[in-house]
Amino acid sequence: MDSLLNKLSKFFPAFIRLLGILAVTGFCALVIILNFQLKNVDHKEATSNLYYQILFIFESWEESFSDLRVASYVDRENLTPIDGPILLEVDDNSLSEIGTFPIPRNYWAQALDKLNTLGAKVVAFDVLFPEKSLSCGTEETDYDQLLIDAINRFQSVNGNQVVLAFTNTTDPSQALEPPFSLVDTMITVSRFHEKYDAENQKLDHNYSGKTKFPINYLDKSNFVHESFLETQTQLGYINNSEDYDGVYRHYTLFSRSISNDLEGSLFLPSLGLAAYRASVKSNKLSFEFDPNLEGNSYLKENSSDADRRVFVNGQGKIKIKWKGEKNYFPSVSLWTLLNHKEEDGPIKDMHNFATIEFIQSSIAKIKKSENPDQEELEKLEKRLKQLEPYKYIDFENKIVFVGSSAAGWHDLRNTPISPILPGVYAHMTLAHMLQEHDYYKGPDETMKNTLSILIGSVVLLCLIMLFNNAILDITSLIVIILGILLLDKYYFFPQNYDLKLLFVIIANVSCYSFITILNFSKASAEKKQIKGAFSRYVAPAIVNDMLENPDKLKVGGDRKDITCLFSDVRDFTSISEKLTPTELASALNRYMGEMTDIVFETNGTLDKYIGDAIVAFWGAPLDIGDHVNQAMEGAVRMLEALPAINAEFAEKNLPEFKIGLGLNSGECSVGNMGSDAIFAYTALGDNMNLGARLESLCKYYGAQILISEFTYERMNREKYISRCIDKVRVKGKTEPVGVYEVLYSYHPLMLHQNALRDFKNAYDLYIQGKFAKARELFEAVLSVVPEDKASIRMIENCQYWMDNPPGVDDDWTITTMTTK
Numbered sequence: 034m035d036s037l038l039n040k041l042s043k044f045f046p047a048f049i050r051l052l053g054i055l056a057v058t059g060f061c062a063l064v065i066i067l068n069f070q071l072k073n074v075d076h077k078e079a080t081s082n083l084y085y086q087i088l089f090i091f092e093s094w095e096e097s098f099s100d101l102r103v104a105s106y107v108d109r110e111n112l113t114p115i116d117g118p119i120l121l122e123v124d125d126n127s128l129s130e131i132g133t134f135p136i137p138r139n140y141w142a143q144a145l146d147k148l149n150t151l152g153a154k155v156v157a158f159d160v161l162f163p164e165k166s167l168s169c170g171t172e173e174t175d176y177d178q179l180l181i182d183a184i185n186r187f188q189s190v191n192g193n194q195v196v197l198a199f200t201n202t203t204d205p206s207q208a209l210e211p212p213f214s215l216v217d218t219m220i221t222v223s224r225f226h227e228k229y230d231a232e233n234q235k236l237d238h239n240y241s242g243k244t245k246f247p248i249n250y251l252d253k254s255n256f257v258h259e260s261f262l263e264t265q266t267q268l269g270y271i272n273n274s275e276d277y278d279g280v281y282r283h284y285t286l287f288s289r290s291i292s293n294d295l296e297g298s299l300f301l302p303s304l305g306l307a308a309y310r311a312s313v314k315s316n317k318l319s320f321e322f323d324p325n326l327e328g329n330s331y332l333k334e335n336s337s338d339a340d341r342r343v344f345v346n347g348q349g350k351i352k353i354k355w356k357g358e359k360n361y362f363p364s365v366s367l368w369t370l371l372n373h374k375e376e377d378g379p380i381k382d383m384h385n386f387a388t389i390e391f392i393q394s395s396i397a398k399i400k401k402s403e404n405p406d407q408e409e410l411e412k413l414e415k416r417l418k419q420l421e422p423y424k425y426i427d428f429e430n431k432i433v434f435v436g437s438s439a440a441g442w443h444d445l446r447n448t449p450i451s452p453i454l455p456g457v458y459a460h461m462t463l464a465h466m467l468q469e470h471d472y473y474k475g476p477d478e479t480m481k482n483t484l485s486i487l488i489g490s491v492v493l494l495c496l497i498m499l500f501n502n503a504i505l506d507i508t509s510l511i512v513i514i515l516g517i518l519l520l521d522k523y524y525f526f527p528q529n530y531d532l533k534l535l536f537v538i539i540a541n542v543s544c545y546s547f548i549t550i551l552n553f554s555k556a557s558a559e560k561k562q563i564k565g566a567f568s569r570y571v572a573p574a575i576v577n578d579m580l581e582n583p584d585k586l587k588v589g590g591d592r593k594d595i596t597c598l599f600s601d602v603r604d605f606t607s608i609s610e611k612l613t614p615t616e617l618a619s620a621l622n623r624y625m626g627e628m629t630d631i632v633f634e635t636n637g638t639l640d641k642y643i644g645d646a647i648v649a650f651w652g653a654p655l656d657i658g659d660h661v662n663q664a665m666e667g668a669v670r671m672l673e674a675l676p677a678i679n680a681e682f683a684e685k686n687l688p689e690f691k692i693g694l695g696l697n698s699g700e701c702s703v704g705n706m707g708s709d710a711i712f713a714y715t716a717l718g719d720n721m722n723l724g725a726r727l728e729s730l731c732k733y734y735g736a737q738i739l740i741s742e743f744t745y746e747r748m749n750r751e752k753y754i755s756r757c758i759d760k761v762r763v764k765g766k767t768e769p770v771g772v773y774e775v776l777y778s779y780h781p782l783m784l785h786q787n788a789l790r791d792f793k794n795a796y797d798l799y800i801q802g803k804f805a806k807a808r809e810l811f812e813a814v815l816s817v818v819p820e821d822k823a824s825i826r827m828i829e830n831c832q833y834w835m836d837n838p839p840g841v842d843d844d845w846t847i848t849t850m851t852t853k
Contacts, residue, residue, distance in 0.1 A: 046551065053547045058491050061540035065483055065533045068092050069476045091536075093278040098535035100280065100449035103355055106522055107450055114385060114423045115357075117465040118308075120364040120457065121148070121156075122383065123437040127368040138166050138176040140371060142183035144435070145195070147370050149187045151380070151428035156187065157196040157308035157464075159271060159436035159444075159457040163255050177260055184264045194311035196267040198304050199256045201249035201288050208250030249288040249301075269307030273459060281446040281454075283350040284463050286332060286343075300349075305463030306332075308432050312468070331475075343467070344475035352473050352531055353462055355450045359438070360384040362461050363426045367435075379425035386424055392417045434461050473531040482530055486517060487537045491544050498548050510545045514538055595652035596664035596698040596744060597721050598637070599728035600628065600671065602645040603691040611688055620687050621645065627674050635667035636660075640715050650716050653703040661698050661747040665775065668694050668738050669753065672777040693731025697724035698744040723770065726763040730772065730850070734758055735822020737780075742771030754783065756793055758823045762849040769847045774823065781818040788817040792824060800846050802839070804831040 071085075071092050121144060123136070131140060141160075148156055166176040184195045202208065249272075257268060270288060275281050287300045302310065332343040345351055363382050373380055392413050399410045436457025437444055444456040466472045473479070490513050497509040517534060525532050602608070602624070609617050625642065632639055632649045636657045640648035651667070652660030671694065679689045699720035706715050720743075727739040736758070740748070745755060754776045760769040776782055782789040795810030808831040814824045830845070839845050 046555065050548060050551055053551075054491065054495060054544050057543040057547060058487065058540050061536040061543075062484055062487055064091050064095075064536050065487065066480065068095055068533055068536075069480050089277045093276070095533050095535045096276060096280065096282060097278070099531070099533075100282070102518070102521065102526075102534070103449050106526060107355070107357055114363045114382065115361060115465065117468060118362060118432040118434055118461040119153075119426060119428060120362050120461060121367055121370060121433050121435045122364045123160075123367050123435070123439055123442065124383075125439045127366055128439050130368045136160075136367075138162075138180040139174070140367070141435075142176070142179040143371055144367060145180070145183040145187050147373065148428060148433055149183075149190065149193070150375075152430065153428045153433045154192060154430045155194050155196065155308050155311045155432040157269065157304055157311075157432065157434050157460065158198055159304060159434060159460060161198055161200070161255050161271075162258055162261055163199075164258055165260070177258075181260060181264055184261070184266060188264065188266070192314065194267055194314070195264070196269050196304060196307045196311055197257045197261055198271045199268055200252045201270050201272050201290070201301075202252040203249060205250060207252055207254065209253035209256050210251075249290050251290060267307045267311050269302050269304035269460075271304050271456075271460070273303075273456070275447065279447060281448045281456075281459065282352055283346075283348075284353050284459055285348070285350050286345050286463070287349050289349065303460070303463070305460035306467070308434065308460065309464045309467040312432050312464075341470060342475075343472050351463075353448075353459060354466055354471060354473060354529070355448060355462060358451050358454060359458075360388065362458070362465075363423065365426055379427075382423055382426050385420050389417065389420050389424055392420070432461075432464055434464075436460070472529060474529050479530050479532060482525065483532045483534070483537065486520075486532070486534075487540055490517060490537065490541055494541055494544060495548070498545070498552075501552060503549075506545065506549065510541060513541055591653075591702070591704055592700050593653040593703040593716075594660075594698070594700050595650045595703065595716060595720075596660045596696060597640075597648070597650040597701065597716060597724040598632075598664055598668060599695045599725045600647040600649075601693055601728055601731075603693060603732060605645040608688045608690075616685075616687060620682060620690075623681065624678055624690055627678060628671055631667050631670045631674065635663045635670070637664065637667055638714070641713065650701070650703075650721075653701075653716065654714070661744055662749050662752070664696055664698075665740075665744075665748050665753050668696055669775065669777050672737055673779070676779070692737060693728050694738045695724050695726070695728030695731065695740075696738070696744050697721075697727060697741040698747060699723075722765075723763065726850075727772065730761065730763075734772070734774065734826065735820075736774040738775040738777065740773050740775055742773065745771065745773045754789075756782070756789065756823075757796060758827075760847045762847055764850050764852060781821065785817050788814045788821075792821075795824075795827065799827060799831060802834075802845065804835045807831050808835070 067088055068091065071088055128134060128136075131137070141158075145156060162180075187193050187195055257266075272288070273281070273283075273285055276283060284305065285303055286306055287302050290301055330345045332345055333341070343351060364384055365380050366383050369383065370380065396410065396413050396417070399405050399413070434457050436455060438455045438457075442455075445453045446456050446459065448454045448459075494509060494513055498506050517537060521530075521532055521534060612620065625647065628647055629639055632647075635651070637649045637651045638653060640650060642648075649667070651657060651664040657663060671692070675690065675692065682689060697720050699718075701716040701718035701720050703716045704714065706713060706717065723741060727741060731737060731739050740755070745757075748755075755773045756776070757771060757773050759772045761772050762769045776789075782792070791810045792814045795807045795814065798804075798807035798810065808828055811824045811828045811831065814821055815828070818824070834845050
C-alpha cells in the first residue's frame with residue numbers, strides 16, 4: 034500500500050503538469066483558430082452577441098500586438114521612397130493658395146493636363162464629384178466641361194485611365210439605382226455571382242450557400258455625376274471602416290451591391306483596386322469564391338500562379354501591409370504641380386526634398402562646429418546619399434492618386450504606423466501591394482505556421498524546464514520569445530505571413546509560469562524538509578545552498594570523499610571535578626559555541642557532540658570543493674581561538690582548556706543513520722576511525738593538531754606549516770600511516786624556525802638509521818624549545834636503537850600502538 038501511494042504521489046504532479054500545459058496550449062490554439070475565423074464576421078455583430086464581443090476583444094489584443102511588430106519593422110530612419118504610386122497632395126498650402134473649398138474643377142483640369150504631359154498612366158481621384166459645379170450665374174466658363182475635356186484628353190492617350198470615386202451606403206432609403214451605363218462601364222471590373230463552379234469553370238447562379246458579404250447600395254448623394262460617366266472613366270468606391278478597436282488595418286477590396294435590373298450581385302471595386310486594374314488593362318481580374326471557407330474568396334489575376342491569388346475575407350477585405358508613412362510614397366503638392374513649367378525641370382518630391390535640405394543644413398552646421406561629431410556626420414551623409422536619387426519625381430507610366438493631407442479635409446486615419454495618416458495612403462498602399470504581389474497569404478498556410486510555432490516553442494520550453502534550473506528556464510523563455518519575433522521579422526513577415534503571435538507568446542509565458550509555480554511548491558516542501566533535517570548540524574551557508582539546489586542533496590548512505598575532524602578537551606574529567614554544574618555548563622557552552630561557529634564558518638558539518646568532544650566533517654552533504662584545506666583552516670582557527678577563550682576563563686577563575694585535534698581525509702559512508710523515527714546525519718567508516726585515533730595520539734606526541742598522510746598530501750603545504758613526527762600502526766590496523774603535526778601561529782617552533790628546520794633534518798637522519806647524528810640535532814631542538822615532547826620522544830627512540838641496534842626484521846621507523 035505504501036509503495037502504491039508513493040507511486041501515485043509521484044504520478045499526480047506529473048499528470049497535473051501535463052494537464053495544465055495541454056489546457057494552456059489548447060486554449061491559446063483555439064483563440065488563434067477563432068481569430069482567423071473572425072475575419073468573416075461583421076464587427077457590428079459584436080454589439081449584440083456576447084460570444085463575439087469576447088472574441089473581438091481577443092482579436093483586438095492580437096491585432097494590437099501585430100501593430101507593434103509592424104511598426105517596429107518599419108525602418109523610419111533609413112526609409113526611402115518606393116518606385117510606385119505617386120501622391121498628388123492637397124496640402125494646407127494648396128488650400129490656402131487656391132482659397133476656395135471645394136476646389137474648383139478647373140484646377141483639377143489643369144492638374145490632369147499637367148500629369149498627362151508628365152507621362153502619368155492612371156490618375157485616381159480620392160475626391161468626389163457628385164454634382165455639377167456651383168456658380169453664381171455670371172460665369173461663362175463651364176468648369177465641369179473643362180474637367181471632362183481634360184479627362185478625355187488624358188484617356189485619349191493609349192493605355193491612360195482616370196478613376197473617379199464614389200461611396201456606398203447600407204441605408205436602402207439613400208440607395209441609387211445603378212444607371213444602365215454603369216453596367217457597360219463596370220462590366221470589365223467585376224460582375225460576379227456568389228459561387229464559382231471550379232469543375233465546370235462557370236459561375237453558379239443558383240448558389241445559396243454561406244456567403245455573408247454585406248449588402249451595400251450606391252449612395253445617391255455621393256455618386257459620380259452622370260456627366261462624368263460619359264467619359265468612360267473607371268469607378269472605385271472609397272468607403273473603408275476601422276477595425277473593432279478603432280484602428281485602420283483592413284481595406285475593403287470590393288463591395289456587393291444589389292440591383293433589380295442586374296441578375297444576381299454586382300461586385301464593385303475599391304479606388305485602389307480600380308486604379309491597379311486600370312494600370313494593368315491587359316490582365317483580366319476575376320473573383321473566385323471558395324464555399325468551403327464560408328465566404329472567403331480570392332481576387333485572381335489571369336495567372337496559374339497560386340501566389341497571384343489575393344485572399345479576401347468574408348467581408349470583402351484584405352489586411353493592409355503597411356510599410357511606411359508619408360515619405361514612403363513620392364508626393365507633390367497640388368499647388369506645386371499647377372505652377373510647374375516645363376523649363377523648371379523635374380518636379381521635386383515635396384517630403385524628401387525638404388528632408389534633403391534639412392540634412393544638408395545639419396551637415397553644414399556640424400562641419401562648422403569646433404568639435405564636429407564625426408559619427409553623426411557620417412550618419413547624415415549616409416542618409417543623404419540614400420535620399421539623393423529620390424529628390425525628383427518620375428511620373429512616366431505611374432499611378433497618381435489625388436488625395437488630401439490637409440487637416441481641414443477630415444480624412445486622417447488611425448493606422449498601425451501612424452495615428453494621423455491620410456486615408457488616401459490606404460488606396461495607394463493597396464495598389465502598390467497588388468503591383469508588387471506583396472500581400473498577406475491566405476489563412477490556411479498562416480494558421481498552420483502559427484500553430485506549428487505555438488506547439489514547437491511550448492514543447493521546447495517544457496523540455497528545457499525538465500532540467501529544473503531557474504536561470505536556464507527564464508533565459509530559455511526569453512530566447513524562445515526573441516527567437517519567435519526575430520523569425521517573424523526576418524522570415525515570415527517578408528514572406529507575407531500574418532502570424533498571430535500574441536497567444537503563442539502567452540502560451541509560452543503561461544506554461545513557464547504554471548511549471549514554475551508547481552516547481553516552487555515542490556521546492557518549498559523540499560526546503561522545509563531539508564531545513565528541518567539539517568539546520569541542527571550543518572552550517573547556515575550549506576543549508577541555504579541545499580535549499581537553493583535540492584538536487585545536490587542525496588540523503589542516505591552514500592560514499593563521499595570528506596575530511597573529518599575529532600576534537601577533545603585534555604583532562605576534562607579533572608576540570609569538571611573542580612567546577613560546579615553551572616560553571617561547567619557555562620564554560621563548556623562558551624567553548625563549544627566558539628568551536629561550532631568556526632566549523633560552520635568554514636563550511637563544515639557538525640556530526641555530533643560527545644561530552645566535551647566535537648566530531649565534524651567537510652565535504653558532505655554538499656560538495657564544497659577543496660574540503661581538505663577548509664578543514665585545515667577550521668582546525669587552525671580553533672587552536673588560535675583558544676587563547677582568547679582561556680583569557681575569559683582566567684577572569685572567571687575557571688581552569689584553562691587544552692585541546693587535541695585529529696584530522697583525516699578519505700571516503701566514508703555519509704547519510705542519515707538510525708531508525709525511521711529517530712536518525713542523525715553522520716559519517717561512518719575506517720577513515721573516520723583513523724581521525725579519532727589521531728586525536729587520541731595528540732597527548733602521546735604532545736601535539737595539538739595531528740593529521741594523517743592522506744590529509745597532508747592534499748593540503749596547501751605553503752599555507753599550513755607541518756612536520757612529520759612518526760609512522761604509526763594504530764590499533765586494529767596492519768598498515769602504518771604517516772602522522773604530521775600542523776603548527777599554529779603561537780606554536781613554539783613557529784617562533785623558532787631554525788629549531789623547526791633542525792627537527793626535520795634530525796627526523797630524516799633517524800629514518801636513515803643515523804641515530805647518533807639524529808640525537809644531536811633533536812637535543813639542539815630541545816635546547817631552544819625544552820617543552821617539545823616530540824623531540825624528547827625521538828631522543829628516547831634514538832638512544833634505544835643505539836643501545837639495541839635493529840635486526841633484519843626490525844623497522845625503527847614505525848610505532849605500533851596497542852591502545853586506542
